Amino acid sequence: MDAATDPTGAVATGIVATGLRRSFGRVEAVRDVSLRARAGAVTGLVGPNGSGKTTLFLMLASLLTPDAGTIRIGDVDPIEQPHAARALLGWMPDSLGTWGALSARETLIVTGRLHDLPKDAARARADELLELVELTSLATAPARVLSRGQKQRLGLARALVHDPRVLLLDEPASGLDPAARVELRHLLRRFAAEGRTVLVSSHVLAELEEVID
Incomplete structure (x- = not known):
């Protein structure tokens, strides 16, 4: 398995996927x-909309079972051991999909609980x-009133709750x-420097060129 040592000396965890397939009826998504x-x-996954990136991520996150192939998050199989995998994983979907009536702070507290x-x-x-993603001033704002960019920042914070x-x-x-994209690049580099595995997708190559390894 791919592994490295983080600054604390702990062995960090990588992702290995082999031969993954997933279809929805006659549509072969992956x-x-x-x-x-x-x-x-930081590893980048680049492809146009509809190319199967989200389906692949859902399988890696243990939220969708592949039709064929294997996945390992370190030595954990997310299909056979979803709870163990989710303890290791921070999953940020392409839309927030949270409870609109909860404030930004409440969203993170509930996730933490x-x-x-x-x-x-x-x-x-x-x-x-909230301070990390520069949403402190909106901590009490309902998630439903946040802009698309603010929801993305809240989604990133939510993925980080359990470290x-x-x-x-x-x-x-x-x-x-x-400006927020530049800050995101800095955060991704910081996460990698801490020894984390960072897999990030985009349909725009230019968004990833300055950050991926």
């Missing part, structure tokens, strides 16, 4: 995809992440303004 994403690096963080720890983590070693980020730059 056909014989194999990839490796190593720890301590779902990951078994104690209540006080979930609150502290929420405030830490995962592997990040699956589906179109994270979508809706971000130029």
Whole structure:
């Protein structure tokens, strides 16, 4: 398996997928995809809309069963051991898909509680992440009133709540303004420097050229 050592000396976790296939009726969404994403690096997945990137990410995230092929997140099979895989994974879908009535802070607190963080720890983590993604001023705003770019930043924060070693980020730059895209690039490089595995998708090659390894 692909692995590296993070700055703390711990062994970090990579992704290995081999021969993945997934169809929906007669539509073959993913056909014989194999990839490796190593720890301590940003790996880019580039393809046009409709090319199967999101379907692939859903399989890696243990949310969709492949028709064929194997996946390993470190030594964990996300299909056979979904709970173990989800403890390692931070999943950011291409749209927030959260409870619109909850505030940005409440969204992160609830996510933290779902990951078994104690209540006080979930609150502290929420405030830490709101600052990281520059949403502190909107902490009490309902998620439904956030702009597309703000929802993307909240989605990234939500993926980080449980401090995962592997990040699956589906179109994270979508809706971000130029300054926010630069900040996202800095964050992705920071995550990789911390020893995390970062797999990020886009349908625009230029969005990834300056950040991927």
